[in-house]
Amino acid sequence: MDFSLSEEQQMIRDTVRKFAEAKIAPAAHELDEREEFSPELTRGLGELGVFGIIVPEEYGGQGLDYLSYVIAVEELARVDGSQAATVAAGVSLGIAPLLYFGSAEQKKKFLPALAAGEALFAFGLTEPSAGSDSRGTKTKARQDGTFWVIDGSKIFITNASTSMTSGVIAQAVSGVKDGKPEYTCFIVEAGTAGFTAKTMHKKLMWRASNTAELYFSDCRVPESCVLGKVGDGSKQMLKTLDSGRLSIAAMGLGCAQGAYEAALKYAQQREQFGQPISKFQAVSFKLADMATEIEHARTFLYRACWLRDTGQPFSKEGAMAKLYCSEVAQRVANEAVQIHGGYGLMKEFDVERFYRDQRLLQIGEGTSEIQRLVISRAIGC
Known part of the structure; x- marks a missing residue:
């Protein structure tokens, strides 16, 4: 059993993280305030190859596995949920149905521009x-x-x-x-x-x-x-959402990671009673729980992607990953705000945005209640 990423997957993580920190992070606050979609960032992500990760080379993509795509979404959500959402919806809901069900003519007509990040569906x-x-x-x-x-x-x-x-x-x-x-x-x-x-x-x-x-x-x-x-529309929708849940799970994982890192950094710098608040057990245990849940979420999500990539049934595990990662994001973001205290309620601090962004994850592409319904049926209830 090998839990290590391939060189290609690690390169995708490093490349997307570098772009997110250098290009997205400086713009995230203002774009959020103005409710402004950014064509420039979207095209930049296209040039990076993010939209074409799962698209076959014949249509202008890279033809890589689903885990590579999920890692890219995770890294974007670690910095900004909005840009992660643009990619997740653009690939899982825009590109994927054409890839799975489109005719040869439809694929040739639409996929090259979508894979290049020049257009969105x-x-x-x-x-x-x-x-x-x-x-x-x-x-x-x-x-x-x-x-x-x-x-x-x-x-x-x-x-x-x-x-x-x-x-x-x-x-x-x-x-x-x-x-x-x-x-x-x-x-x-x-x-x-x-x-x-x-x-x-x-x-x-x-x-x-x-x-x-x-x-x-x-x-x-x-x-x-x-x-x-x-x-065939209903069947197409169900298959599309099965895979799409993995990208929403990746958004939850990335959101949790970003909120956790912000909380840890703040706790190490913020001093009360003569020492960093990270030294107080009440805070350090919160951070320990956050780190533990994130690692569990990542391991399970990557396993669900592995099942998909190896051609095995993954519908139940996809629902579990979406449910767990989205609710981990909720718990971690909530504790990250708590650790920040009053500052966590101010827009100047990223945890305020992480706290808002996580809320959609328990609703979009199947609510947490629907995920539990899918899982309960899969286990024979």
């Missing part, structure tokens, strides 16, 4: 009345000759309204089979008549990540925009 699943109940989708698609006409809306869609967004993948009810709704995913390019994306503001977290509402009104797309087969 979004995944339109959540609706105002369809969150955890994704099959409650009300967006409809009807066939009209060689076109499909889409009507409906989506909400909380990451990367959907940036200046770099070239399209979205939207799930819609495309018919009824055996008395049950049939779901199909459609590629809708930016600028398509009847399709609009509206940026959402005033978020608690990931304020420098783009989030949008999508509206489809008599939106006509050709048959060539069907992703995979008609009626």
